[in-house]
Amino acid sequence: MPERIMYVQLKTGYNTDQGPAWITRLRFSRSWRTAYFRGRTLERVAGLARANFDANFYDVDNAEEFWISGPKRDRTDARYSRQQPEVDEDVRAEYEAFLNGAPLPGRGNG
Template identity: 85%
Template sequence: MPERIMYVHLKTGYNTDRGPAWITRLRFSKSWQTCYFRGRTLERYSGFDSNFYDVDTGEEFWISGPKRDRTDARYSSQQPEVDEDVRAEYEAFLSGAPLPGREKG
């Protein structure tokens, strides 16, 4: 399964951009319609402020590639928690290196 370091933001149950957020590694299905995150299965979805939902709980998430300028949250300056297993790759990305799997764009 393809893996990507992504920005993940929980939307359900929180005011705009106030939920917890992470820079973490996701595994994606071959079709990129399903991803796996911390034991959850998330399906692609077109919601008001979300693009994936948890198939078990219905919770909605915003998932996107991280931004070098660290403005991942659209309406707040809240910084995401960075998982330890991606920290070195993420910090290299912030310094200008491509993310693993995204060397060609």
């Protein structure tokens, strides 16, 4: 399964960009429609059926909604907030190298 270091933010139960956020390693299915995060299975939200326009994945077990995207070098991952994500220890060195200009693993240009 492909793995990527990603920005993940919980959207359910929080005002816009106020939910907890992480820089973490996710595993993805071959189709990239399913992500695996901290014991959760997240499915990609499809079409207009989604309740929260700020979410692009949801937890298949409890329907909590998440935003998943690649991290940004300028640390503006949360669009409407200056909240900084928690960085998982197992990705910290790679993430800090990315912030200093190195590409993320699995991505040729960052």
